[in-house]
Amino acid sequence: MNEDRVIxxxxxxxxxPLEHAARVIAxxxxxxxxxxxxxxxxxxxxxxxxxxxKVDSLGVVETPSLPGSKPPKSTGGKVGYRxxxxxxxxxxxxFGPSLTSLFSTVAGNLYELQELSGIRLEDLELPxxxxxxxxxxxxxxxxxxxxxxxxxxxxxxxxxxxxIGLATNALATLVRDLATxxxxxxxxxxxxxxxxxAPFVQRVAAVMPEIEKxxxxxxKKAMYAFNITGxxxxxxxxxxxxKKSGGTCVMVNVNAVGLAALAYLxxxxxxxxxxxxxxFGAIARHPLLGIGFTAYQKLFRxxxxxxxxxxxxxxxxxxxxxxxxxxxxxxxxxxxGNYRVMPAISSAQWAGSAPExxxxxxxxxxxxxxxxxxxxxxxxxxxxxxxxQQGWEAALKGVALEDYAxxxxxxxxxxxxxxxxx
Amino acid sequence: MNEDRVIxxxxxxxxxPLEHAARVIAxxxxxxxxxxxxxxxxxxxxxxxxxxxKVDSLGVVETPSLPGSKPPKSTGGKVGYRxxxxxxxxxxxxFGPSLTSLFSTVAGNLYELQELSGIRLEDLELPxxxxxxxxxxxxxxxxxxxxxxxxxxxxxxxxxxxxIGLATNALATLVRDLATxxxxxxxxxxxxxxxxxAPFVQRVAAVMPEIEKxxxxxxKKAMYAFNITGxxxxxxxxxxxxKKSGGTCVMVNVNAVGLAALAYLxxxxxxxxxxxxxxFGAIARHPLLGIGFTAYQKLFRxxxxxxxxxxxxxxxxxxxxxxxxxxxxxxxxxxxGNYRVMPAISSAQWAGSAPExxxxxxxxxxxxxxxxxxxxxxxxxxxxxxxxQQGWEAALKGVALEDYAxxxxxxxxxxxxxxxxx
Numbered sequence: 154m155n156e157d158r159v160i161x162x163x164x165x166x167x168x169x170p171l172e173h174a175a176r177v178i179a180x181x182x183x184x185x186x187x188x189x190x191x192x193x194x195x196x197x198x199x200x201x202x203x204x205x206x207k208v209d210s211l212g213v214v215e216t217p218s219l220p221g222s223k224p225p226k227s228t229g230g231k232v233g234y235r236x237x238x239x240x241x242x243x244x245x246x247x248f249g250p251s252l253t254s255l256f257s258t259v260a261g262n263l264y265e266l267q268e269l270s271g272i273r274l275e276d277l278e279l280p281x282x283x284x285x286x287x288x289x290x291x292x293x294x295x296x297x298x299x300x301x302x303x304x305x306x307x308x309x310x311x312x313x314x315x316x317i318g319l320a321t322n323a324l325a326t327l328v329r330d331l332a333t334x335x336x337x338x339x340x341x342x343x344x345x346x347x348x349x350x351a352p353f354v355q356r357v358a359a360v361m362p363e364i365e366k367x368x369x370x371x372x373k374k375a376m377y378a379f380n381i382t383g384x385x386x387x388x389x390x391x392x393x394x395x396k397k398s399g400g401t402c403v404m405v406n407v408n409a410v411g412l413a414a415l416a417y418l419x420x421x422x423x424x425x426x427x428x429x430x431x432x433f434g435a436i437a438r439h440p441l442l443g444i445g446f447t448a449y450q451k452l453f454r455x456x457x458x459x460x461x462x463x464x465x466x467x468x469x470x471x472x473x474x475x476x477x478x479x480x481x482x483x484x485x486x487x488x489x490g491n492y493r494v495m496p497a498i499s500s501a502q503w504a505g506s507a508p509e510x511x512x513x514x515x516x517x518x519x520x521x522x523x524x525x526x527x528x529x530x531x532x533x534x535x536x537x538x539x540x541x542q543q544g545w546e547a548a549l550k551g552v553a554l555e556d557y558a559x560x561x562x563x564x565x566x567x568x569x570x571x572x573x574x575x
Numbered sequence: 576m577n578e579d580r581v582i583x584x585x586x587x588x589x590x591x592p593l594e595h596a597a598r599v600i601a602x603x604x605x606x607x608x609x610x611x612x613x614x615x616x617x618x619x620x621x622x623x624x625x626x627x628x629k630v631d632s633l634g635v636v637e638t639p640s641l642p643g644s645k646p647p648k649s650t651g652g653k654v655g656y657r658x659x660x661x662x663x664x665x666x667x668x669x670f671g672p673s674l675t676s677l678f679s680t681v682a683g684n685l686y687e688l689q690e691l692s693g694i695r696l697e698d699l700e701l702p703x704x705x706x707x708x709x710x711x712x713x714x715x716x717x718x719x720x721x722x723x724x725x726x727x728x729x730x731x732x733x734x735x736x737x738x739i740g741l742a743t744n745a746l747a748t749l750v751r752d753l754a755t756x757x758x759x760x761x762x763x764x765x766x767x768x769x770x771x772x773a774p775f776v777q778r779v780a781a782v783m784p785e786i787e788k789x790x791x792x793x794x795k796k797a798m799y800a801f802n803i804t805g806x807x808x809x810x811x812x813x814x815x816x817x818k819k820s821g822g823t824c825v826m827v828n829v830n831a832v833g834l835a836a837l838a839y840l841x842x843x844x845x846x847x848x849x850x851x852x853x854x855f856g857a858i859a860r861h862p863l864l865g866i867g868f869t870a871y872q873k874l875f876r877x878x879x880x881x882x883x884x885x886x887x888x889x890x891x892x893x894x895x896x897x898x899x900x901x902x903x904x905x906x907x908x909x910x911x912g913n914y915r916v917m918p919a920i921s922s923a924q925w926a927g928s929a930p931e932x933x934x935x936x937x938x939x940x941x942x943x944x945x946x947x948x949x950x951x952x953x954x955x956x957x958x959x960x961x962x963x964q965q966g967w968e969a970a971l972k973g974v975a976l977e978d979y980a981x982x983x984x985x986x987x988x989x990x991x992x993x994x995x996x997x
Binding site: 182183197198200201219220221222245246247248249251252253254256257258260261262263264265266315316317318319343344346347348349382383384385386387388406408409410411412413414415416417431432433435436438439440442443444464469470471472473 | 810
């Protein structure tokens, strides 16, 4: 049915009737200028026009969410701002299976319209043609698990801290400790890419021998996500260096580089791409503007990330646990068959976060990142890692955290130190 | 003074004291995790920590602009949300002269902080190191004027409409008419890139002969901005085709492709890059979220656009005339000496827009785009173009539009048809 159609769902707010506002969006994003121009025939509109296929009312508010809307001229006194969910269907032949053209169509000038006082792209349904053009995640959940050597439970990971200022020799020492402590996954901070005080090349040279040596000792090679964010040449060159050095993951701040550079990297890439979403708050925090995570993650899965950040339960960030749980489920939900990616959960995480996450999402296909929650554990980093694993064991067994802690020392100590926050 | 510093100005809103919120931003974007971690020494914080250099209070509001903020625990009852402008200084050595690392730092996770109920990046001051790394606009205002053969007045342009659905033979006819009518500049719509019904290669083949033939007749070659927005390979290939075919401009939807792909194209590009900002409303429409145009345009000038869309006076979009005027001035303001770009003004424009724009901005270094305002002119397209020129002549001479229209028929007809809107 939607073989040659893109279906976009929007949350909107408008001083106009909902149906009118929906038609304006559809017209703006398929054809239309402020006066009818020659050549804009009815036949052309029928073949190429976007169609409003559903309009659901969600009530009326008194105050507009965003500035710059204009009510219809016929309105005498009081203006109400109608909220609703509208579904619009765009013919694929208008733009073809191109991520950037898709984006320009479903998320372009419509945010500027005076007919709207709120507009948020919530979801997208894409036809198979996109999968034919974009291979999606090169590794996804299955490939990541294989490379990391972890099955049946989350990858337990941490982020290199301090995020800024660590000299390469200190980084080497830290990575040695982390990899020896049994971490499945270690990642650069999103602020840490190719800084002048510790250039990327030197960081790889410092990190990889420690990863390899720890793997020789422990029998398991930690996956280290090197932040290759940068100009396109830098990303390709850095990827090649990581691969050549025996690394098993690269990280990209996906909003900083953008969809086109990410898709380009993906075609070249032989390692999982760990997608960090820094800037996401800017495009998603207002409930009636920008893009919701459900639509967002589909674009970036298609472009080729294998992991994608989703925030954290009870984190220092703005999202509710319900929103984070929904984001986790989004990432592991199939798309074009196998485009499943691993959600990376982070920010103020510790062992006790596990049961709540698992209850809400029913999946273990996640990368669970803790910073202080692991390395500031009273028993040290290895104990911190064990406590995280124990938190998930308790969650999977359906045993209360405190009960499980009775026979698991590291979990007990974690609860003692981190359980009183919040 | 700021040779090794990036200075970022933010508008913020917070339930905390302004100084505290500013320090949280500075800490989040340079170092910090929810508990102190080993290695985060005072010395390191001093060398690498971002510094709050200014905090200006802008009053208190009762309701938070964004969801997800948390007031300090000490607050008993009523919470006020303090607004202020804060200036934060980041050491360049933290990330180096990389656009994507800069973006991740000044516009990254800070949007997610619970300490904030509003955060908008308003301005950036960048050290010379960025100019050494990014060449900026390859053509800018001077180069564009030279290629277009227009001095001392705005480039008068139009956008191919209908934006969707025009077959290539109809496109050829339209371009013939437009180029013959004396337009300086013709551009693809942002929705029009490489559609299935009229592939990019065929569009170039249809357009360029008409541009050349019209140039032979009129003695002036219209600048046609071909929308090469797409995957990286597609953009490079399409640029090469345009160049080889004699074209003089390429267009990119800069937000759809992203900073890294744009900078990559720039290094390869031998033509002016016309930057369309579709999606800008999503990141800028809420006054206390995202990014302001002043900061935004600096990033994209650095990445290499030669022209940048700024909306239009009295347009169908949300921005006020004051905001659009400020954006025009931003684009023509020097940066690193010569990184000046031509603002592209569009949406509901006609001859009568000129005096208002000129009064507000005092510049003619703009591309003034009109769609219906030119081709729906009662006297036809050539008369529409003439009316636009006459509008600017009146503005430059300081003569009232109606007075100038007395001796200028095309302007008079334009006023008759378009002057009654609004």
